[in-house]
Amino acid sequence: MAYNLLKGKKGIIFGALNADSIAWKVAERAYEEGAIFTLTNTSVALRMGDTAKLAEKYNTVLIEADATNVDDLENLIKKTMEVLGGKFDFILHSIGMSPNVRKDRHYSDLDYNYLEKTLDISAVSFHKVLQTARKLDAINEWGSVVALSYMAAQRTFYGYNDMADAKALLESIARSFGYIYGRERNVRVNTISQSPTMTTAGSGVKGMSRLLDFAERMSPLGNATADECADYCITLFSDLTKKVTMQNLYHDGGFSSMGMSLRALQQYEKGLDCDCGPDGTDHKYD
Numbered sequence: 001m002a003y004n005l006l007k008g009k010k011g012i013i014f015g016a017l018n019a020d021s022i023a024w025k026v027a028e029r030a031y032e033e034g035a036i037f038t039l040t041n042t043s044v045a046l047r048m049g050d051t052a053k054l055a056e057k058y059n060t061v062l063i064e065a066d067a068t069n070v071d072d073l074e075n076l077i078k079k080t081m082e083v084l085g086g087k088f089d090f091i092l093h094s095i096g097m098s099p100n101v102r103k104d105r106h107y108s109d110l111d112y113n114y115l116e117k118t119l120d121i122s123a124v125s126f127h128k129v130l131q132t133a134r135k136l137d138a139i140n141e142w143g144s145v146v147a148l149s150y151m152a153a154q155r156t157f158y159g160y161n162d163m164a165d166a167k168a169l170l171e172s173i174a175r176s177f178g179y180i181y182g183r184e185r186n187v188r189v190n191t192i193s194q195s196p197t198m199t200t201a202g203s204g205v206k207g208m209s210r211l212l213d214f215a216e217r218m219s220p221l222g223n224a225t226a227d228e229c230a231d232y233c234i235t236l237f238s239d240l241t242k243k244v245t246m247q248n249l250y251h252d253g254g255f256s257s258m259g260m261s262l263r264a265l266q267q268y269e270k271g272l273d274c275d276c277g278p279d280g281t282d283h284k285y286d
């Protein structure tokens with residue numbers, strides 16, 4: 001159901017790769033709620049993914065940008081202002097990638113060049129987006145900038161690797177920049193800490209299907225879907241959340257407040273019947 005929550009609002013949506021992407025769902029919901037926006041992704045994503053179809057569906061412009069490249073970001077923001085007719089109101093940063101995860105490098109054997117890329121793509125890019133937007137004075141008063149995070153920023157999750165460090169940095173940037181942007185121009189900056197979600201990036205996480213099952217059993221409301229995440233993003237872009245800033249907001253069905261649930265305990269008890277000792281691999285204590 002649409003409520004016209006974003007009527008008259010304009011924005012930029014980063015990270016819609018295909019119909020599974022959280023950013024894709026946000027674009028769909030933002031359109032339903034009356035927003036206009038540009039879409040952006042990397043040249044590789046534009047070749048491999050379906051972003052062009054999404055742009056066509058919503059009759060909008062797709063602007064290529066690598067979010068780690070400040071020149072690309074300047075071009076993106078200037079073009080967005082041209083296309084949308086002036087300053088805009090919201091940005092979604094829905095970007096994550098770790099070469100260490102992709103190449104299956106263990107956290108105790110990281111490639112540091114890859115680590116720099118992980119941090120640049122998944123966290124520092126958020127600073128670059130905010131800094132570029134502020135320098136160009138591109139965001140209207142009471143605008144809203146949201147990035148997507150994960151609870152591995154606070155707690156250790158098997159297999160999340162250096163993305164945990166990237167998410168911790170991402171959340172810190174939201175606080176540090178949120179202070180400056182809020183004080184000067186009433187722009188709010190938040191992160192949403194989303195449940196595990198089966199997307200292209202999500203499926204790269206080691207043990208993802210078991211993590212999804214575990215989180216589902218632990219969360220009293222069940223895992224939050226990508227569509228539900230999009231709903232939450234819309235509220236943060238709307239005028240109903242004008243005084244929410246510098247927050248990391250859990251959107252996880254209650255998972256982050258749980259210790260142990262009956263449903264998870266019952267499943268764990270079933271597992272105790274098997275003889276599942278150390279598995280003899282190098283990573284038995286992962």
Ligand SMILES: NC(=O)c1ccc[n+]([C@@H]2O[C@H](COP(=O)([O-])OP(=O)(O)OC[C@H]3O[C@@H](n4cnc5c(N)ncnc54)[C@H](O)[C@@H]3O)[C@@H](O)[C@H]2O)c1
Pocket residue numbers: 014015016017018020021022023041042045065066067068093094095096097121148149150193194195196197198199200201202203
């Ligand atoms: N899927 C999950 O389980 C989950 C859970 C919590 C948070 N998140 C976060 O949600 C966000 C979106 O991920 P998703 O799950 O929708 O997966 P996705 O793979 O659909 O989206 C990731 C996007 O990042 C883009 N990207 C990668 N490098 C980039 C760069 N240099 N510049 C610009 N864009 C770049 C990709 O092209 C892709 O569109 C990420 O920040 C991810 O960490 C995902």
